[in-house]
Amino acid sequence: MPRRKIWSQGELSQLFEERQEEASHAVREWRESDIRSNAERVTEEIVAEFGFRLIELDLSAVTRTPIRAGSFVQAPSFKRVPGQILTVHIPFRGSQELLHYRASTSRRFSEEPIIYIGDHTVEKQVGIVIERLTESVVREQVEEFKRDIQSFVEWANVDAERFNEELQRLVHAAAIQRKQLLDETAELESALDIPVAPLPAGRGVEIPMTRKAVRLEEIDSKEAQVDFHLADAIYEDVLQRLISFGRAMERLPITARKFDEEEIRDVALFVLNANYQGEAAGEVFNGAGKTDITLNYRDRNAFIGELKFWSGQVRFRAAVDQLLSYTVWRDTKAALILLIKDVHATTAIEGADAVIRSRPQFRTAKDASDPDTRRDYVLASNSDPDRYISVALLPVVIPNPKEGA
Numbered sequence: 001m002p003r004r005k006i007w008s009q010g011e012l013s014q015l016f017e018e019r020q021e022e023a024s025h026a027v028r029e030w031r032e033s034d035i036r037s038n039a040e041r042v043t044e045e046i047v048a049e050f051g052f053r054l055i056e057l058d059l060s061a062v063t064r065t066p067i068r069a070g071s072f073v074q075a076p077s078f079k080r081v082p083g084q085i086l087t088v089h090i091p092f093r094g095s096q097e098l099l100h101y102r103a104s105t106s107r108r109f110s111e112e113p114i115i116y117i118g119d120h121t122v123e124k125q126v127g128i129v130i131e132r133l134t135e136s137v138v139r140e141q142v143e144e145f146k147r148d149i150q151s152f153v154e155w156a157n158v159d160a161e162r163f164n165e166e167l168q169r170l171v172h173a174a175a176i177q178r179k180q181l182l183d184e185t186a187e188l189e190s191a192l193d194i195p196v197a198p199l200p201a202g203r204g205v206e207i208p209m210t211r212k213a214v215r216l217e218e219i220d221s222k223e224a225q226v227d228f229h230l231a232d233a234i235y236e237d238v239l240q241r242l243i244s245f246g247r248a249m250e251r252l253p254i255t256a257r258k259f260d261e262e263e264i265r266d267v268a269l270f271v272l273n274a275n276y277q278g279e280a281a282g283e284v285f286n287g288a289g290k291t292d293i294t295l296n297y298r299d300r301n302a303f304i305g306e307l308k309f310w311s312g313q314v315r316f317r318a319a320v321d322q323l324l325s326y327t328v329w330r331d332t333k334a335a336l337i338l339l340i341k342d343v344h345a346t347t348a349i350e351g352a353d354a355v356i357r358s359r360p361q362f363r364t365a366k367d368a369s370d371p372d373t374r375r376d377y378v379l380a381s382n383s384d385p386d387r388y389i390s391v392a393l394l395p396v397v398i399p400n401p402k403e404g405a
Contacts, residue, residue, distance in 0.1 A: 006115040006122070006152065007102040015101045016163045023050040023167060027174040029258055036182050039175040046171050052160040055094035055153045057122075059146060063089045067133065085127030088142055090149060092120055095160070103155035113148060122149050230295065230302045235333045238272065238303065239392050242335055243373065245271050246396035256398045257341065261307050264339065268307070269293060292323075304334040304389075309341060310348035317355050324361055324382050324389065332381075334391045341398045345372070349395050356393065363388065 009015075026046050027035075034042050065087045071080040099117050115124045126141035127133060230238075245268055249256040259267070272293070293305035308319045316338075323334060336356075340348045349372060356362060356377050366376040374394055381387035 003116050003118050004100055006099050006113055006117055007106065009097075009100040010102070012098070012101040012103050012156065012159050015097060016159075019050045019052075019163075020167060020170065023047070023171050024174060026050070027171060027178060029254060030175075030178075031258055032182055035175060035179050036186075039172075039179045043168070043172045043175050046175075047164070047168050051164045051167050052095040052098055053093070054157045054160055055092050055096070055098055057150065057153055058091045058093070061091050062142070062146075065089075067127075083128055084133040085125050086138070087123055087125050088145055089118075089121050089123045090146070092122060092153070096120055098156040098160055099152065103152070103159050105155040105158065106152065113152070115145075115149060115152075124149075230333045235303070235390070237275075238333075239335060239374070239394065241271060241275055242268065242305070242337060242394055246337065246394060250397055250399065253399045254401050257400075261309060261339070265293060265307050268305070268337075302332060304332065305337065306335070307337045307339060309339045310343055310352065313351050313355050316352055317359075320356060320359055323391070324359070324379060332387070332389045334389050336391060336393050338393060338395045339398060340395060342400060345395065345397045349375075349393075352393060352395075356391070 023046050026049070027042075030042055030046070067084050067086045069084050070082070072083045072085065073079070074081045096117055099122070115122055124145045126138060126145065128137060249264070256264070292307075293303075295303035304323055306319055306323050308316060310316065319336070323336065336352070338348060338352050353375060356379070357365065359379065361379040361382065363378045363380055366378075368375045372395060374392055377391045377393070379389045379391055381389060
């Protein structure tokens with residue numbers, strides 16, 4: 001964390017207003033089931049996230065740097081004069097932002113303090129110019145530093161305690177209010193006898209009563225073992241399900257933005273397993289790791305799906321390399337679901353395209369009729385250049401509801 005001068009970021013009241021707004025937004029966006037089942041626990045979690053931990057100085061662990069002798073600039077003449085200086089460090093625990101901003105009581109401190117905040121450490125230079133330092137002068141300046149910083153911490157903690165109490169009250173009231181609204185809405189929903197109209201054909205994520213069978217086809221192999229691949233028609237159908245699932249998330253950004261990669265993966269698994277059935281009972285598509293979806297047959301991967309939020313080319317490159325590291329048949333099918341949030345869609349899509357094309361395993365890219373919805377590539381396996389992976393890039397843009405308000 002960068003070293004900052006005490007009180008250099010503005011007023012604590014400004015920081016408190018920002019935190020209060022963020023906490024209110026968190027209540028509005030929190031998962032409905034959690035709000036309805038336990039509004040008290042939701043309140044505790046939000047207050048813990050956006051409240052402040054009071055600062056505790058550890059005056060028993062004061063340290064200093066060696067004394068540095070040299071020439072130093074002296075105000076107000078700005079001439080360089082001889083002197084001796086050392087820096088004293090005092091560690092502390094708690095929310096260090098409380099010292100970055102000026103507390104309300106600090107107005108009674110007339111001079112602007114020359115104290116810096118590091119990584120949970122406060123530090124100040126002590127020393128003297130022209131004259132020589134003595135042990136008593138050093139001790140006197142260190143004690144003055146301790147008295148000053150104790151006052152600053154006390155003022156900040158008073159403001160923080162008051163804010164935490166107010167935040168607890170506001171968040172709890174907002175959570176209870178939202179719970180009441182959700183409960184009343186659920187009661188009204190169950191009381192109405194008007195059927196809900198389905199989405200037009202092609203816009204919904206279909207969950208048929210009879211699931212389709214996943215078909216695996218035998219292909220020629222240079223090896224003694226038999227190789228299979230996922231039938232092209234099934235692969236296309238799987239991709240269309242995932243595209244429809246992505247469109248549904250784009251239409252429900254408030255809900256979608258609350259989920260992390262693993263939670264989105266779990267919903268996608270639900271949709272896929274509601275649509276397909278395999279040779280045996282149970283789930284066909286499984287989670288294998290934190291974010292990927294796999295369809296295994298005879299202990300090998302016929303389909304691989306990776307969900308990744310766009311956070312730059314470096315991390316996306318790691319996702320592509322991870323996909324290529326799997327043991328595969330020839331012509332294994334794959335999908336990279338690119339989740340785009342709080343960044344321009346073009347930046348993410350073109351960045352992902354550049355990463356895939358830059359990999360040494362890249363073989364070709366197919367013409368895309370709608371490159372913002374789907375792009376297709378063929379890449380070679382890491383273990384065998386004669387084994388290929390068909391990879392579909394499926395961008396999903398999760399907009400910020402505030403920007404559309």
